[in-house]
Amino acid sequence: MxxxxxxxxxxxxxxxxxGYRILWTPKDRRFSAWPGEGDVVLQKLSLAGKTIPAHLCETCRKVILSY
Ligand SMILES: [Zn+2]
Known part of the structure; x- marks a missing residue:
């Protein structure tokens, strides 16, 4: 890509x-262990074998992923 x-x-x-949830959140949150309203859980547990494939551009500091 x-x-x-x-x-x-x-x-x-x-x-x-x-090992914790990976969230997309519309608000800046310091503690994201529990999803709130409007949050999208990208992965319930990010343990081994439960990671999210992602593409990274170091020049633009962008990451693109599918969940
Ligand atoms: Zn780029």
């Missing part, structure tokens, strides 16, 4: 969070 911002090839990898 190429970066939608700069067009360069993105690095393939995974997003993980040390």
């Amino acid at each position: 190429n970066c939608p911002q700069c067009g360069n090839p993105m690095r393939e990898g995974f997003v993980s969070a040390g």
